[in-house]
C-alpha cells in the first residue's frame with residue numbers, strides 16, 4: 001500500500017535545508033552585491049562552498065538520490081534565496097554533471113563526475129554546452145560536428161557554442177554535437193572534453209542583465225580531438241540509435257523528455273528562492289514604511305499585493321515539489337508537470353520581484369537595496385533551460401496529444 005500522504009519534510013531534508021540556508025545567509029547574502037557589481041567568477045565563495053562540502057560531487061549525488069526528489073529543490077531554493085548569481089556559480093557544474101548522468105554509462109559517471117567539482121584544494125568546474133548562435137530553443141539546428149576517426153579511435157569536434165554557463169573556464173566541457181546532421185536531434189551525441197584538451201578555447205564573455213556572478217561565455221571547438229571513450233553512452237549504443245533513426249523507427253525521445261521534466265523543478269526552485277527573498281524583504285519594508293501617517297501595509301493596495309505574492313510563491317513550491325516527486329518516483333509526466341513547475345515559478349519570480357520594487361517605491365529602484373538585483377536576476381528563469389514559450393509547448397503537446405510545432 002502507498003504510504004500516507006504527507007507534506008512534512010523528513011529529518012535529513014530539514015537538516016540539509018538549514019545547513020544550506022545558513023550558508024546562504026552568512027556567506028552569500030553579504031557577498032551578493034559585490035559580485036554582482038564585479039561581474040566576475042566568485043572563486044572565494046565557491047571555495048567556501050567546497051570547504052564545507054556543499055560544492056562537491058558527493059553532496060550533489062547524495063541530494064540527487066533522495067528518493068522523494070525534494071532535497072535538490074530545497075538546496076536550490078535556499079541558495080537562490082541567498083543570491084541567484086552566486087547560486088549559478090556554485091551549481092553551474094551540476095549542469096555538466098546532469099549531462100553526464102543523463103547520457104553516460106555508470107563507469108563514465110564514476111570517472112568524470114568527481115572531476116566536475118575537484119577538491120577543496122583544487123576546485124574544478126564543468127559546463128554543459130548545447131546552445132549555439134543559431135540553435136537555442138531549436139536544438140535540432142545545432143551545427144557543431146563530431147566526426148569519428150576510426151584509425152585513431154578519436155572523435156574530432158568543430159563548432160562554436162554560445163551562452164554557456166562556465167563556458168571556456170570549466171575543466172570539463174560536456175559538448176552536444178551532431179554526428180549525422182541529416183537526422184536532426186536524433187543524430188546528436190554528447191562528448192566529454194577533458195581538462196586541457198587542445199583546440200578548445202574560450203570565446204567572448206557576455207555582460208548580462210542579471211546573475212552577473214555567473215560566467216556565461218562562448219566555447220570554440222577547433223579540431224578538438226577526444227578519445228573514443230569520451231563519447232557518452234559508448235559507440236555501440238550510438239550506432240544502434242542512429243540505425244533506428246535511419247530506419248525511421250521511434251526514438252527514445254520519451255526518455256529524453258523525462259530527463260528534462262525531472263531536472264526542471266530544480267531550476268524552478270531557484271526562481272522560487274529569489275521570489276521568496278523579494279517577498280520577505282518587501283513585507284518587512286511595508287510594515288515599517290510610513291506614508292500619509294500610516295504604515296503602507298495598512299493600504300489594501302499594498303497588503304493585497306503581498307497576499308498575492310505569497311499565494312503565487314506557495315503555489316510555485318507545490319508545483320515544484322510535485323514534479324520533483326514525480327521524477328524521483330518515475331511517474332509519467334502526462335501533463336508536462338516538470339515544465340509547469342519551471343514555467344510558473346519563473347514567471348512568478350519576475351512578477352513578485354517587480355511588485356517588491358513597487359512596494360518599496362524609489363528605494364526599490366536603487367542599488368542600496370537588493371530588490372532591483374533580484375528583479376534583474378529573476379528574468380533569466382523565463383529564458384534558459386527552456387523559455388516560457390517552450391515550456392508551454394511541452395505542456396500543450398502533453399495535454400493535447402497533438403504535436404503543436
Ligand SMILES: Cc1cc2nc3c(=O)[nH]c(=O)nc-3n(C[C@H](O)[C@H](O)[C@H](O)COP(=O)(O)OP(=O)(O)OC[C@H]3O[C@@H](n4cnc5c(N)ncnc54)[C@H](O)[C@@H]3O)c2cc1C
Nearest residue numbers: 128129130131136137138163164165216384385387389405
Ligand atoms: C545567462 C544564460 C546562461 C545560459 N546557459 C546555458 C548553458 O549552460 N548551456 C547551454 O547549452 N545553453 C545555455 N543558455 C542558452 C539558453 O538555453 C538559450 O538562450 C535558450 O534556450 C533560448 O534560446 P535562444 O536564446 O536562441 O532563443 P530563441 O530560440 O531564438 O527564441 C527567441 C524567442 O522565440 C521564442 N520561440 C522560439 N521557438 C518558439 C516556438 N516554437 N513557439 C513559440 N515561441 C518560440 C522563444 O521562446 C523566445 O521568446 C544560457 C543562456 C543565458 C542567457
